[in-house]
Amino acid sequence: MKVPISTTRLGSILLVTLQRPERANALSDELIGAIGDQIDEIERDTETRAVVVTGAGTTAFCAGADVRELVDLDEAAARAKMLHGQRVFRRLELLPLPVIAAVNGHALGGGLELAMACDLRIAARSARFGQPEIRLANVPGWGGTQRLPRLVGLGRATEMIFTGDLLSAEEACRIGLVNRVVADEQVTSEALALAERLAAYSTVALAGAKHAIHVGLDEGMTAGELAEAHAVATCCQTAAQRKAVTDFLNRRAAAHNHPTG
Structure with missing residues (x-):
């Protein structure tokens, strides 16, 4: 069975890559669980001083929840699914070391929520950002309604959530959703360079x-x-x-x- 994430150690930096490029790295229950397992390992690890999270392939950092797993969910199952993802993303957010998202492609829905649970976001110029859940008659469920207003302000966050409109990387940077925009081919190297810089601090x-x-x-x-x-x-x-x-x-x-x- 294919492992849904991979890790690469580069000195004191751990590069974590979502490995579902055939599904635009969509967040299945299995992938959410694998992220949680990886957080367990990081918490036990004494070598890692910074983490970079990215997605396999060139088109998507993470396209959001795997919509196939949202079909015919009853109320209890839907609530449990959201609470599980919230707990995993919150654990990622509270890791006591820098976590940087190398957003190498679209970050939509749960993918944007994953990026927002990281401390810093480096975006490829071709990346797009949004919370398009409203287009599926739904709302963000993995922290988007909470983290997005804190990052970009109430008015802009409400507009993004209500309309489902997507932002370019440049616009996302202008409003503070991402920290910097770089050429597509440089996004991982830029994130790793920043991680290395931070790892040198106390x-x-x-x-x-x-x-x-x-x-x-x-x-x-x-x-x-x-x-x-x-x-x-x-x-x-x-x-x-x-x-x-x-x-x-x-x-x-x-x-x-x-x-x-």
Whole structure:
């Protein structure tokens, strides 16, 4: 049986690839389960410092839910399917390390919801983005109604969800849905380069920053600021932070003692 995802280790970076190109990497129950299993492995892994998620092929990062699995779902089964996907995407979102989506093609419906559960999104110029569930008389069910307004604002998110219209990569970047747009052939290499840059930073600092961001979004600014203070306090006890501060001060002292021109 074909495995629905593959992984490639590049030093401290883990490249995770959705492997259903014949179905535009559509999210079947099996694929959602495989993503959850991969998250289990990342949580146990001490080598990985950043993750890049992409799709096999050149046309789609992920075209959304596998529509064939939505046929004749009763109410309980539909709710359970959505809750399962929500739990998996939330676990991905809360991994204590950077997760970057290399959006190498269309990211639609559940595919956009998967990309939004990542921390950062690098898009191929040919990529398209949207929540077209309304065209199937449905609504986003894997976090789209929650993450999209947080990324692009209430008005634009509501328009995208109500109309099902698709955005170009450039427009998605302009409104803050993606972080940058690159040539199609460069999207994975750009995402990996960014992952490598982030992996060089303190894992404690990155995890603390990510945790504080999400606490603030979920519980409000007061809770977020408290999480922020705890993160700083933790960082200040690490050898990496103490060395960075000492090195910074030494560089300043050297520059002061040896002024140029």
